[in-house]
Amino acid sequence: MAAPTEALVPVAGAPDRAPQVREMFDTLAPTYDRANRIISMGLDQGWRRQAIAALGDARRGEVMDLCAGTLDLSVMLCAAGAQRVHAVDFAEQMLKAGAHKIPAGHDVRLITADARELPFEDNAVDGIIAGFGLRNVPELHRAAAECARVLRPGGRLVVLEFFQPESLMSKVLQGSYNRFVMPAIGGLVSGFGPAYRYLAGSIDAFMTRGQFERLLLDNGFAETSGREMFPPVASLVVGRMPGVAHV
Ligand SMILES: C[S@@+](CC[C@H](N)C(=O)[O-])C[C@H]1O[C@@H](n2cnc3c(N)ncnc32)[C@H](O)[C@@H]1O
Numbered sequence: 001m002a003a004p005t006e007a008l009v010p011v012a013g014a015p016d017r018a019p020q021v022r023e024m025f026d027t028l029a030p031t032y033d034r035a036n037r038i039i040s041m042g043l044d045q046g047w048r049r050q051a052i053a054a055l056g057d058a059r060r061g062e063v064m065d066l067c068a069g070t071l072d073l074s075v076m077l078c079a080a081g082a083q084r085v086h087a088v089d090f091a092e093q094m095l096k097a098g099a100h101k102i103p104a105g106h107d108v109r110l111i112t113a114d115a116r117e118l119p120f121e122d123n124a125v126d127g128i129i130a131g132f133g134l135r136n137v138p139e140l141h142r143a144a145a146e147c148a149r150v151l152r153p154g155g156r157l158v159v160l161e162f163f164q165p166e167s168l169m170s171k172v173l174q175g176s177y178n179r180f181v182m183p184a185i186g187g188l189v190s191g192f193g194p195a196y197r198y199l200a201g202s203i204d205a206f207m208t209r210g211q212f213e214r215l216l217l218d219n220g221f222a223e224t225s226g227r228e229m230f231p232p233v234a235s236l237v238v239g240r241m242p243g244v245a246h247v
Pocket of ligand 1: 094133
């Protein structure tokens, strides 16, 4: 029989694992930031800064931080001069755990919602950034189509993610990182080992960066580009909407 904590942990690839994913992140919320810094050896914040830069001028407009978690990217968007940030996540405890980090005087709205059904009008934002969240979303085509719907003409989607590795170098690096470092350290810091085993396993079950770029093109984006970060563990994908941006 599964231990009580294991019952919360979704099975990677299961049809609608969303309710369990939400419950799992709500449970991890108090220890999420500390575990993240240790697991990535502090590299995660540098990756996030590069993701913000990849938004281009859109970072100074109205931006959605999708799968915002504990709001690290929202805080960086404030520092980058975003006019307004919509931080969207379906795990309310993750948003609450990060709320204290938002600097005073910035317009950051916390919205509890599923990435597959965004409570926004069409053409609502200049940019969307999603850090390490989309691989947890089932029916990812629905989230991609929602992003295309709410982006303004010329808008940008920037995705920072652990895609399934393709090159030998990233297979070796990412494989050892996922199988050993992430579950061991994440389990130790959070006291919730099965969740970090799921997070590591979800990378193996996810698509390659090329497949993800194809998904964006099939769901309304006009062009995409992608690159590996250093070290080649995480990657960045940028999707651009047709039309001309006005920020
Ligand atoms: C690994 S955390 C990343 C948080 C943050 N973006 C960061 O850079 O640290 C993934 C987040 O995605 C959220 N998430 C997963 N599936 C989601 C969905 N279907 N809709 C909205 N949020 C989702 C989780 O609740 C969690 O807070």
